[in-house]
Amino acid sequence: MKVFVRECKTDKLLLTWENVSSGTTILDLKNRIYLERKKPQVIRQSIRLDPRGKSIDDNKRISEFESTDKSGCINFYLKDIGPQIGWRTVFLVEYTGPLVIYAIVWLLRQPFLKNNMLPPITSDFYLRKVALACWSGHYIKRLLETVFVHRFSHATMPLRNLFINCSYYYGFALFIGYFTNHHLYTPPTFGHTQIVIGFFLFMIGEWGNFSCHLALKRLRPAGSTVRQIPYPMNGWFFTRMFNLVACPNYTYEIISWIGFAIMTQTLPMLLSSSWPTWHSVLNGIVQMNLHDIQTQPPY
Numbered sequence: 477m478k479v480f481v482r483e484c485k486t487d488k489l490l491l492t493w494e495n496v497s498s499g500t501t502i503l504d505l506k507n508r509i510y511l512e513r514k515k516p517q518v519i520r521q522s523i524r525l526d527p528r529g530k531s532i533d534d535n536k537r538i539s540e541f542e543s544t545d546k547s548g549c550i551n552f553y554l555k556d557i558g559p560q561i562g563w564r565t566v567f568l569v570e571y572t573g574p575l576v577i578y579a580i581v582w583l584l585r586q587p588f589l590k591n592n593m594l595p596p597i598t599s600d601f602y603l604r605k606v607a608l609a610c611w612s613g614h615y616i617k618r619l620l621e622t623v624f625v626h627r628f629s630h631a632t633m634p635l636r637n638l639f640i641n642c643s644y645y646y647g648f649a650l651f652i653g654y655f656t657n658h659h660l661y662t663p664p665t666f667g668h669t670q671i672v673i674g675f676f677l678f679m680i681g682e683w684g685n686f687s688c689h690l691a692l693k694r695l696r697p698a699g700s701t702v703r704q705i706p707y708p709m710n711g712w713f714f715t716r717m718f719n720l721v722a723c724p725n726y727t728y729e730i731i732s733w734i735g736f737a738i739m740t741q742t743l744p745m746l747l748s749s750s751w752p753t754w755h756s757v758l759n760g761i762v763q764m765n766l767h768d769i770q771t772q773p774p775y
Contacts, residue, residue, distance in 0.1 A: 477548050479538060481509060484527040484555040496538055503534035509554065516556040519632050524553045531557075560632035567622040570641050574649035575615040581653035582608050595659040603663065603671060607656055607740050610678050614732065617682060625689050627696045629703065656740050664741040674739025681732030684714035688725035691715045 477498070481491040491509055506518045522531040525541060532541075532552075541550050582604065583589070587596040597604060655661070664670040691712065695704040708715040717724030 477539065477542060477550065479505065480549065480551045481505070481523075481554050482551065484524070484553045487527075490554060498537065498539040500538045501534065502532050502536050502538065505538060505552070506534070519560045520556050520558060522555040522557045524555065525551075527553045527555075529553075531555075557634060559635040561635045561638055562632055563628040563630060564622060564626070566633055566638055566641070567626070568619060569638065570645050571615050571618040571622065573642060573646045575612055575619070577646060577649040578608065578611050578653040581650065582657050585657045585659065597657060597659055597661075600661060600663050603740070604657055604661075606671065606675065607736070610675070610736055610739070611653075614682060617686065621686070621689055625693050627693060627698065629696075662741055664739070670741070671739050674735045674737070677735025678732050678739065679735075680714075681728045681730070681735055684717065684728035685725050685732065687712045687714040688717070688728060691718065692725070 477496045479491075479493040479496050480489060481493070482488060483490055491512060493505070493508060502523050503518075505523060506521045509521060510516070510518050524531060538550060541552075542548070584591055584594050585597045587598070589596070664674075687709070688706075691706055691709045694709070695706055706718050708718050714728070715724070717727060721727050
């Protein structure tokens with residue numbers, strides 16, 4: 477079997493590999509390209525059957541694409557997809573930012589700093605501390621899940637996307653932190669009761685989200701990209717949501733932020749001083765729905 481590798485844009489022949497065995501994979505081909513040409517790096521290579529086609533998985537065997545005319549020749553196209561960054565690193569960078577930014581905004585409003593540029597907080601210390609604890613707990617949970625729970629189906633992501641993702645997370649952390657910790661912040665209309673209800677919803681969402689992540693982890697052996705249809709786990713009540721929706725981890729995420737919005741007096745007052753929290757809930761729903769649509773087809 478003979479393999480030809482051409483450049484996507486120019487159709488220029490880059491590599492000819494003869495006597496390719498039937499067990500050779502796309503990853504082997506990528507390594508061969510880098511060995512002979514010294515560029516691009518393996519993680520930057522996208523191998524396709526068509527210049528505008530989709531990238532072929534690394535574990536696919538080259539023999540699966542052998543032409544039907546029995547000529548023994550296969551044409552592949554190579555595209556350099558640019559600098560890449562590991563998904564675990566992406567999540568760590570994305571989630572560390574909001575954790576630090578919100579805490580800094582809260583800290584800058586504390587009376588003991590005597591900051592002349594930002595008037596200090598003089599009321600509702602209890603609620604603001606609860607909001608800080610919930611916000612920090614959420615992103616600490618995300619960071620721990622990234623390290624110990626999540627298993628990724630793709631190794632890397634284009635580096636340029638990191639700046640887009642971070643701008644979303646960092647921007648809303650600053651936006652929400654500023655208004656929630658503003659010196660003119662309006663306390664919840666229904667007082668302690670409203671805070672408790674919002675906090676209760678937030679905790680349900682957080683525990684449900686964590687439960688679903690554990691269920692998803694058990695479906696994929698470590699070091700693999702196996703995809704299976706998720707089902708509820710015995711003894712984990714909140715995973716029963718898998719019987720109702722495809723990605724309940726996102727459902728619980730939405731519940732968490734609705735609870736946060738209620739607790740911080742942002743749900744009933746879209747035009748109040750802290751409306752960005754509710755706006756972020758709506759924006760987050762849209763973003764998670766788009767991500768859900770993109771990830772469902774392989775299953």
